[in-house]
Amino acid sequence: MSFPWPEPGTPLSQIPTPMPVIDEARMERNIASAQAYFTDCGKDFRPHVKTHKIPALALQQLAAGAVGINCQKITEAEIFADAGIEDILITYNILGPARLARLRALNDSISGLRVTTDNEATIDGLAATFDAARPLQVLVECDTGGKRCGVQTPQAAAALAARIAAAPGLQFMGLLTYPAVGGAAVVESFLSATMDLLAQQGIPCPVRSNGGSPDLFKAHEVPSATEHRSGTYIYNDRAMLRAGHCGPDDLAMHVLATVVSRPAPGRAVLDSGSKALTSDLLGFADFGRIEGHEDARITSLSEEHGVVEFGDADFPQVGEQVRIVPNHTCVVTNLFDRVVFHRDGKVTRVLDVAARGTVW
Amino acid sequence: MSFPWPEPGTPLSQIPTPMPVIDEARMERNIASAQAYFTDCGKDFRPHVKTHKIPALALQQLAAGAVGINCQKITEAEIFADAGIEDILITYNILGPARLARLRALNDSISGLRVTTDNEATIDGLAATFDAARPLQVLVECDTGGKRCGVQTPQAAAALAARIAAAPGLQFMGLLTYPAVGGAAVVESFLSATMDLLAQQGIPCPVRSNGGSPDLFKAHEVPSATEHRSGTYIYNDRAMLRAGHCGPDDLAMHVLATVVSRPAPGRAVLDSGSKALTSDLLGFADFGRIEGHEDARITSLSEEHGVVEFGDADFPQVGEQVRIVPNHTCVVTNLFDRVVFHRDGKVTRVLDVAARGTVW
Incomplete structure (x- = not known):
């Protein structure tokens, strides 16, 4: 009961x-103002759904102009895929046979699935799971000061990109990072240095995904980034208020x-x-x-x-x-x-x- | 999926x-050792189900000898009542018409429902909800150093007890407290002083409920307590390990x-x-x-x-x-x-x- x-x-x-x-009017305004900013500065915007975990709100974000969504778990992505969302980025090192089998099924069911990785073991698992008939799109995660996941140098990023590009079942799509403790310059420097290395190797790198809510309205300060990910902006909270x-x-x-x-x-x-x-x-x-x-x-x-x-x-x-x-x-x-x-x-x-x- | x-x-x-x-053998041993201790020192033991939130485990605790269970929400208590548990103490000030209506329905459906209070507004709401045909059992919560809920003095406890005892739909059952920052002596002193005041007024006080996991095996140091409540002991954790x-x-x-x-x-x-x-x-x-x-x-x-x-x-x-x-x-x-x-x-x-x- x-x-x-x-x-x-x-x-x-x-x-x-x-x-x-949740105040609907404030939420609508938060969705609209962030989207207007990214449209204005010519970057794709990809909301992280962790903040709300509700498909109806993701559809509102997409209707406003978002390019797709960001999840961190396969089971989370499945729920949003079931709601009809085709463009989903899972920012996670996906490991183990149970998850890989599910990931393959999800890739078969939507048109725009992407994942991230920062290590060879994960790439090798993905490479063994997917094939050229339905390749999986993969980004390399870079640590630009957040000290969580992510390769430490542009050289390491380029090496993983080459490993992905060499796997028949994988398609290297680009680079991903999360808040720069050192500010926009650190992110820009890491991304542009890696892009140079990739260009030298002839590896295309169409996507450069940056992230974070506190600095959302400073996303234009990273010119090399093509998209931005953010979750909290839809509701906001005390930490976002403090961050200005x-x-x-x-x-x-x-x-x-x-x-x-x-x-x-x-x-x-x-x-x-x-x-x-x-x-x-x-x-x-x-x-x-x-x-x-x-x-x-x-x-x-x-x-x-x-x-x-x-x-x-x-x-x-x-x-x-x-x-x-x-x-x-x-x-x-x-x-x-x-x-x-x-x-x-x-x-x-x-x-x-x-x-x-x-x-x- | x-x-x-x-x-x-x-x-x-x-x-x-x-x-x-959860390690079944360790859990069984934790259940058995706590129960053996309370049986040995002649006190009722009332596990707090917040730690597991699983009816099957509450039934294991009752089968081992627990007198009943402790919840903090009506909806939580309903789930355990649906599993056949009749003796449930809700340690919460229950307020507002929606909750009071549910509490009345729950009191009609099980034989041993009790709640706690530390203020007049809550007592007045309970008094207006229950009647002498099916009275509700109520304990007064006392603050013995935890600085959460609870009246501050034995005099205040006795005054609330009298207010409960005077309500036709309520039955004053006793006193309740939670960990004594000052140790067992503070709890014993508060309980015995309140019992003296109640005895002077001719108000029976059959239940004196003490609580907490870190000092579970010191419960005998509070002779006035008739029962003890504890949650974490069933699983234990790093904090319980540190507490010895x-x-x-x-x-x-x-x-x-x-x-x-x-x-x-x-x-x-x-x-x-x-x-x-x-x-x-x-x-x-x-x-x-x-x-x-x-x-x-x-x-x-x-x-x-x-x-x-x-x-x-x-x-x-x-x-x-x-x-x-x-x-x-x-x-x-x-x-x-x-x-x-x-x-x-x-x-x-x-x-x-x-x-x-x-x-x-």
Whole structure:
């Protein structure tokens, strides 16, 4: 037995909490402004669907002009392919016979599947799985300062590109990177140096994919990049606000919560703990910003409770709602099976977070 | 389309990662040893199901001798009630007409429902919902140093108890508290002082419920407590190991992960990020312990990747598995729709995490 979900028109004040709520108008504006920027600077835009995990929203992003989508798991990509999306980039080293078999089936079912790699073992697995009748498009991931995945030098990138280009079942498509800690110049330098090496070898490199939300509106500072990937821009969050990517009126996701206890002076407890907000701090000292009570601090979380310390006399009483700007939207999305959308505070629709919990 | 789940007998080395895997023998031993302790010291034991969220495991805990279970959400309690469990304590201030209606229905359907409260607004909502024909059992939550929910003084506890006792539809059952930062003496002092006040008013207080896993085996140090609640003890985790509650051989949950990149010397990337391990640090400096590579550190997580820094020459290569002891089991459980169980490294069963994501 599950709670009845709110009907369209229901005021947000009447929905059970905790619950992420998405402002349709702000989300539409975020989609439109990012797309307008990329159209203007002549780059393809490829939203990362991890932020929402909802096919209907990916279709809105594509309708606005996005070239395709970005996923990180095969099972995630399958859900979006089932919704009719043909252009999907999986930015992951895909390994092992079970995943490779699924990847081959997915490549047979859509027209524009791409994956990334940063190592020979992954390339060899892909090369053994695909053949020239239906080749797989592959990009080489480059580490331009993020210190996660990615080859460390243009020489290493070019060597992997050659290995891909030599495999009959694989088609080398280009290069991919993720936020440059050192800024646009580092990315540009890595990409252009690798392109030079590839040109010397006669290996075409049509795609150069850059990424990240905080610097989204600086994507033009990397002229060699042909496309940009970004997830968080659709909802935005406290970290994007701090980074200067957006303003307070661009925050499309809030987590609605209810005060369930006021146990001591200056302390309140919300029904939103790490099961609603996650423990992601992203450099903040507390777990979210409470709208209208910016001096209040969510100082600790247990799974079902968030403890707030506040100084203002008008902090809400037991039973009253607060609206929280989460530190990080993407991880909040992954906690909820469904999410509520609204326009001007009235529910518009409730959507399944269809790709929540996709681990493979 | 979902991945096929492993059949019984499958070696863990062959299952797709990331995946929490539970050692049946260790779990059985954890259940048995905690229960033996509480039986020996004459206290009721009430496991908190948040750690596993699986009815079949709650039934194992009850079969071992547990008096009932502990939940924190109505929707969570309903799932366990549907599995035939009659004695359920919901340790939460339940507020609002939708939840109160559901709580009344649940109280009609099982014989032993109890809730907690720490404020008058919650009591008044409960009092208006229940009647003498089918009263609801209510405990008062006391803050003995945890600084979450709970009244601050024995006098405040006694005042709420009197308010509950005066409501025709409510039955005051006793007191509840959660870990004493100040140790057992603080809990004992708060409970006994409140019991004295209640005795003076002629209000019976049959239940005194204490809680927490780290100090589980010290529960006898609180003589006034009649029962103890604990969740994590069934799986254990890195935090329980640090607290001295368990040894390495009592760790029943591991997160299996695969190395997907070795991008630079001394750096590896796992397929386990915050969607598998969560960002819960619980005071640790990194996001989990890798078995057999205790000097390696999981230094950062993105959603789908965990970055490891290591110094040992034999750290696994791309495509090889590692076993991670998570910092905090309960939050890992909440991320996965299903969990794999094993005995001696061979799969025994795959169970739905039925109460995952219950938010209301």
